Amino acid sequence: MAAEVGEAPGLVDEPGAVILHTGAFGLIDVYYLADGDAVYFAGAIEPLLALARRPYEVNWDAWAAILKLTYPLLEDTPYREVKRLPGSAALVWSRSARRITVRKRTPRWVRDEPFDRGVTAGDMVALLHEALKPFDDRPLLVPVSGGYDSRLLASVAMARRMDVESWTTSPDDGLDNDLVFARYVTRELGIDHRIVPQDPAAYPDEARWAARRLEYLTSHHAWYSPFAREVHKAGRAVVDGLAGGPLMKNFLITADAVEARSSTGRQAALLAALATGEPHLPVLSDQALAFMDDRVGAAFAQATSMLRGHRAELPLSVLHTRTARGIARSPVNLVGPEATPVFPFLHPEFFDAALSVPVDRKEGGRFYREILRAANPRVAALPSTNGALPHRRVPLxxxxxxxxxxxxxxxxxxxxxxxxxxxxxxxxxxxxxxxxxxxxxxxxxxxxxxxxxxxxxxxxxxxxxxxxxxxxxxx
Known part of the structure; x- marks a missing residue:
């Protein structure tokens, strides 16, 4: 049985079977390689490649998704030989049948559809306090950007009088508003704050470091490299706002997706929002683009099929694809394992409460702003990268x-x-x-x-x- 509360994978040795399971989201990767009657598994791809027969076969479906979405889908890795065990799934070796199968389960939050419980912003803040309570006696690093997620978590941590430091780096978005806005937040909260700089001359080395450490699974996170290496030296657990956007402010959930009359329409609108948009000139050939559109469309439909018609279909579709396969790589694989990532928004009770809030109540970030005001009205009023931004440009x-x-x-x-x-x-x-x-x-x-x-x-x-x-x- 796949884990349904924690995200740690595990190996269970039972009288009739040996079971290797993932967590429900699959944030902690489990990869496997089948070779004859043997199945090898690891938390990284490279050890399995050492066992695979050469030459390796390119998985073009994986690269189609990495280029179109910035991350792969389903079981895909860049190599046909190595597969990734999806979230809420298990490899099961039957001792009696002497064969191995992949068993997939429906996660708890999909089986038990949320209903509108009338959750208030104050309720959400109280649940965040509960999520952070186990870390009251640990020194924490709460990276603060200019957005909603980090200021909310920093506000709750300081309200709990936790031992908090805060760092900020530039997301290399050509604006650097994060550096300015984070200072406002940390000054208001009274948190020791540090800016981790980036050196443009070092960008190639930083991009290579991130790509190799993430095993070429996503084009995200190169900007995070110097920050992650500094975190490794800090000796603090890192509080990360993973999943905050999809859960509380409809991030990447467009009006077209919300207003679609069918599940097919919702999924098409969502995929269009998740995919990289039109560049200023055609980058791929027509033949390559047609192949990628076809393969990514089919894979996305399969990856989100269990969510069709679900009350929380749209946020869960984002969480099970982009969040789990692309965005989580930064805290899980760049910060971790040297530092422990903490994901308060994925705490089961907070997660369930956030899913129960109707999507239309979150439109335009309205519900999220209510939560911020409930946590700390002064911090909520400070400028945010989630709002209108000044036309300030810095070199990329x-x-x-x-x-x-x-x-x-x-x-x-x-x-x-x-x-x-x-x-x-x-x-x-x-x-x-x-x-x-x-x-x-x-x-x-x-x-x-x-x-x-x-x-x-x-x-x-x-x-x-x-x-x-x-x-x-x-x-």
């Missing part, structure tokens, strides 16, 4: 000279894959590193990072990969 570290040169080399490698990139993109690459200054918009940056991640993966693994001819080249 990921767009500086060192980054452009490295990005260009990785794009050259990615472009060796037959029919992957478009003719306009080949033209950009031919003009050299400085042509990448065109990729300044949000969508264009994410497409660039995805292709650079793929090129970096090829650079690291090309000698042990098999045929690199993609499926669309034979279509």
């Amino acid at each position: 570290r990921s767009g500086g000279p060192a980054a452009r040169e490295w990005n260009h080399r990785m794009l050259l490698k990615a472009a060796t894959v037959q029919g992957l990139v478009s003719e306009p993109m080949l033209g950009v690459i031919a003009r050299g590193p400085d042509a990448l200054t065109e990729f300044g918009s949000w969508n264009s940056r994410f497409w660039l990072r995805g292709l650079v991640l793929f090129g970096s993966w090829l650079t690291d693994y090309e000698e042990v990969l098999g045929d690199l001819t993609p499926p669309w080249a034979n279509a």
Whole structure:
């Protein structure tokens, strides 16, 4: 049986079977490799690759999702040989049948649909106090950005008189409002605050460090690398606001998704919101893009199929895909295991209460603002990156000279894959590193990072990969 309260995977040795289970969300990864009658498992991909037969086979479905969504879906990893055990699932070895099967369960919060219990903002704050109570005697690090999640958690921790420090770094979004807004929050709360700087010249090394540590599973988190390494030295558990956006402010849940009349319409609108939007020029070839659209659409439908018609279908769809497979990698795999991540928003009682609040009550962040006011009205009134932002621009570290040169080399490698990139993109690459200054918009940056991640993966693994001819080249 998969864990339904905690997120730790486990191995259960019973008289009739041996069971390897994940947590219900699968935040802690479990990977496995089948080789004949043997099945090997590990918490990382690389140890299993050491046991796999070479050359490895490219999993183009995984790369389709990484490029389109920034993370893979289902059991996919970049290698066909290694699979990821999904959340709320188990590998079961039957001693009598002498065979192994994958057993998937429906998580508790899907089986027992939430109903509107009339939960108040004050109720939510009280539940956060309960979620943090077990850590009252531990020194905590509460990273504060300019958004809602971190200021809420910092407000509750300080109200509990916990031993708190707060750090902030730039998300490399071209604004750096986080650095300014976090100072307002920590000053109001009286928390010792530190800014962890980033060096644009070090960006290639930081991006490589994150990519390798995350085993090329997502194009997120390069900006977090220097921060994570500093956290390793701090000796404090790290309080992380994972899942706050989908649970309390409809993050990435568009009006089209909320107003759709069918589950199919809701899922289509949600996938469109989750996918990287249109770049300023076509990045992929028509054939590659058509393949990826088809494969990602099918995988997303399968990954969210158990949620169709559920009262909390939309937030749970975000949590089971983007949150679990992409965003959680930062606290789980960059901060951890050297530091312990704490996820108050995933505390079972808080999670259930947040899911019970109707989606329309959360529209525009209205419910979240009620919670913030209940926790600390003065902090709630401070400027936030979740609201209108000043038109203040700073240079992107990921767009500086060192980054452009490295990005260009990785794009050259990615472009060796037959029919992957478009003719306009080949033209950009031919003009050299400085042509990448065109990729300044949000969508264009994410497409660039995805292709650079793929090129970096090829650079690291090309000698042990098999045929690199993609499926669309034979279509």
